[in-house]
Amino acid sequence: MTDTSILSKTDYHTSEQAERLLKKRYRSEARFIFYGRLAIICALLILVTLLSSIFLQGYTSFYQHMAILEFDLKQELVDPQNTGDPEVIAKADYRTIVNNMLREKFPDVTVRRDRKALKDIISSGSDLFVRSAVMADLSLVGTRATIAVPLSDDADSVFKGFIDRTLPEDERRVKDNQLGWLDQLSEEGRIESRFNMTFFQVGDSREPELAGIWGAVVGSALTLVVTLLISFPLGVATAIYLEEFAPKNRWTDLIEVNINNLAAVPSIVFGLLGLAVFLNFFGLPRSAPLVGGLVLALMTLPTIIIASRASLKAVPPSIREGGLGVGASHVQTVFHHVLPLAMPGMMTGTIIGMAQALGETAPLLMIGMVAFIVDVPTGITSPATVLPVQIFIWADSPERAFVAKTGGAIMVLLSFLVIMNLIAVMLRRRFERRW
Amino acid sequence: MRFKTVAIAALATLAASATVAQARDQIRIVGSSTVFPFSTTVAEQFGKTTSFKTPIVESTGSGGGMKLFCAGVGTAHPDITNASRRMKSSEFDKCHEAGVTDITEVKIGFDGIVMANAKDAPSFALTKRIIFLALAKDVPDPNGGENLVPNPYTKWSEIDPSLPNVEIEVLGPPPTSGTRDAFQEIALEGGAKTFDWIKAMKKADKAAYKKVARTVREDGPYIEAGENDNLIVQKLAENGDRLGIFGFSFLEENRDKVKGNPVDGVDPTFEAIAAGDYGVSRSLFFYVKNAHRGVIPGIEEFVAEFTKESTWGPDGYLVDKGLIPLPDAERSEGAQSANAFVNLPGV
Structure with a gap:
């Protein structure tokens, strides 16, 4: 009998060298997969440590x-x-x-x-x-x-x-x-x-046992409503115009570059802008969710525009051609056929932008929302603070019991973020269409 | 056309809400993050016990607070600013330029700055001179002579053999903090002054003197740990060889983890700071814009609440929050002039 291993070698490979190379390539592939798994394990470990430390620190506040x-x-x-x-x-x-x-x-x-x-x-x-x-x-x-x-x-x-x-x-x-x-x-x-019902019913207090998160939750909600009402329509309209109607020339190129740049501008800059424009020029009240919402809307606009344009681009041209082919006007085509198909993507982008806005403190510092406010806000012009600011203020307080409150507030903020991201995932799952 | 109407409508809404902003029935306080815990406690108490709304207190830092406070008179500007140092003459001038000419200064108490380390670590018998030698950027040549060299010390025992033989590692606040300002001014400069020839520089060249006396070294031993003092406490508990710089109230809350080290032979205790024996302490203030009295309801009552014995006295509730009260005589005098809203003539 001949040696089978030699046979198979000659069957599949032309030379010893080729076999060595093949082995080397297999090894490097295995290595790459190993590194990838290692990275994921590291990331998971860090996440678990982070979450469990927050939980262990914070659960006593409940x-x-x-x-x-x-x-x-x-x-x-x-x-x-x-x-x-x-x-x-x-x-x-x-x-x-x-x-x-x-x-x-x-x-x-x-x-x-x-x-x-x-x-x-x-x-x-x-x-x-x-x-x-x-x-x-x-x-x-x-x-x-x-x-x-x-x-x-x-x-x-x-x-x-x-x-x-x-x-x-x-x-x-x-x-x-x-x-x-x-x-x-x-x-x-x-x-x-x-x-601890108090924690979910009242605003801030200097006494840890009397301090609550509700004022900040309401403040965050009011701020986000303003942000959403301004940034969503504006962002979607901008995206539709730029994607579907605008001529391709230097001006639109310039606008596009600027929008992409704005998405990368540090958020504190938007706070400075808010201070100069909304407070000093328009004389809007300090610490108000209205101003906070306006500033955060400016910050999330680029995110929404970019996401909306991407989802408009993903709608195949055949839909537009079909619409135009049966005699619909350009506007009708866009609003009746393209926009509904692009909507899930736009909403996902918007929710992610909102989640980002929910976690911001830096731009709010400049417009006076980093403040000690006891009363739960009643409207968009009454003074308010937001969840991340509340976390910051508690983390900075000398009283030891505020450490647990900080953890509790982080858990509340994180659960809001998780819920928002889940909604984004669900919208995508439910309405997304692939071509 | 339609776009134009929308734009005009939007602007009109903004303008309308701007007029809403003109009416304000709530005191607005800005300023120092060191005074923030005290100011907020009084604000909360004031809101609970009177029919006025709870004042809004922003933590902007002493300098930031002064800037907002001195921007002008009118409901768009804050009524009170907190400061962990006295108003500077430049700020006073700015205030006057903007029409804020009637200001009442209220000194509320003291805050000690402590050099703390872990509870079970050896104690450091510090002096201001040692602090200067350990943390200044340039120090007198250790080989003698009246010239400055870049700080050569890496271990405490090199400065003074009685100190532990460990690396100099001090966690402290960043330059934006009022605590840092005060630390540089009181501890570092206090130490620099113990060298007669550096002290003599003050007369010859004030700017150069200040630079020598107040510049913190940047080669590693001084670590900027951020504004969060709780974080510094945590890091001290982890490593016994480190020292940390923070306010007395954080020491009070964390006595089970950290201890304060004596400076010039005096331990940072409540009594020692109150009596003025502990060297590294500073005064805390707030400033009232008197033009807003009668416009914003409750300013007089708020000042009265702040200057009550049951608030800022030795048995008052601010002491529980870590404030170190003024001596009795100074306190009653201060309460009088505060409630009479005596105008600050100059600084």
Whole structure:
């Protein structure tokens, strides 16, 4: 029998050298695939680390420990004239009621310093919680009511396990006597961990336990609505004109180059432009979602125009020729036949542009949206801030509990971004047509 | 034709909203990021306890705040600016040129700048002179003589044998920060002045003196760590050989991770800064545009809230946020002149 391996060699290859070369090419292919996989694994690892660190840091902001305490809502303190008028009751001195409760609960704390330390274990906004409980049920006036008030950020950290009890007292944010009181409350079953509704209901606050993301969410939404209303029609119209109607000459070339360049301009430049044009020239209000939306619209316009032109280009010429062939005018062809087919691509581009706008802070700095704003904005001219700015402000705050809030806010922002990108993918899947 | 109408309509809308902007019933505050935590706390308290709207506080930096504040009188311009240093004479002049001639200065307290490191790392007994030698760009020749050489020191022990034998590595704020300005002015220049011949330069050539005394080295040991002080704290906890520069309030919040090092023998404690014993501290201010009193509702009440004992006093709520209060006499005097809206005659 002859050696089969020699046979196969002579069958497929002309020379030893060719075989070596082939092996080399196979090896380099395997190497390339390996590098590619390695790159993807690295990217995934980094992503997982990033997401898990954000999650681990942020998930504690979604719950808050509350102290369930009994408040004596004395008639003479809440509504001395017994009017039953909600307006009178709303203005009552709930701070005193909270102080009275503490005095009653811990009667042996008498030294002024200790009293202050005691007061510090529950939130400084406790009176507001008592008030809203009373406002929700006016029949509580004159009775002893059990109301849950949030613990202060430091006390909350004790139950979240962020305070190391073994540390010497002067290195700890929560002192020994405070820990004693908290343990006492906890043994009595008066400490309860609840879902942090406040976080999703209110605007910013300097007290971590009272700070919420809602103001920033509304601000972001208002800003994005303005951005969308301006950039989408303008961008699509520009794309249609440039792609379907504009003559090809030096002017349109120049415009095209400029649009492509604008897409790469750093976003802070748009903020400076906004400051000069919208605030200083037109005198629009500072910190308003209207101005933020205008600036972000300028920023997203190039993205939308480029994406829209690409999707118009992807519509085959036969559609246009067919339209023109049956006697439709140029405008009719574009609007009845080409545009509907290009729409999914345009919308995808728009959503990606919006997602980009949602994450911007730099241009908003110049127009005063990087600010501490407590009230939830009510319209496009009322002062507002946006999600990424809120994250920035919290990340920069000295209070330790804001670290968790930062993580929580990042999670909220990320989930909005994921939802927007999912919508973009779904639109593409559902309406995209291939030729 | 149709396009023209649309354009005109758009412009008209903009103009209409511009007139909306003219009416403002909310105080607007701009300025220093160091004063920001205090200003916002007072603003929130003010919003909660009065019938006025919560003021809007922007964090623009001291210089940026002054620029906005001094741009003019009118509701388009802010009412109050915060500063982590006094108003400069150039800024004062700009204000006056723009018609902002009636300004009240309110000094609110102190902020200590600490040189911190990890809690379990060895303590550095620093002096301003050591800080200058470690971080200035050009330092006196270590071989003696009154000439400057590019900073040759790479280890702390080279400057003073009593210091640990570790690489000089200091994390600090970038040049845009007010903390950096203050650090250069107080710590570095303070150290430079301990050399008599450098001090003598001040009279001969002020610009050259300032350059020598206040320039931070750029060859590596000083690392610009960004404006985020929380990040610096984190990096200090990771590596015990590093020092970090940040405000006292961040030290207060992170006592379990980092500790402040003594400068000229004084530890950065609340008491030492309040008494003025700790050398690297600065005053914090805010400035009120008096022309806006009576136009924007609540300015008087806001200043009153800020200067109440229960706000800025030793037991006030700003102390919980890290403010170091003024001495009693200065505080009551300050409250008086603030609430009388005394005009700042010049700086």
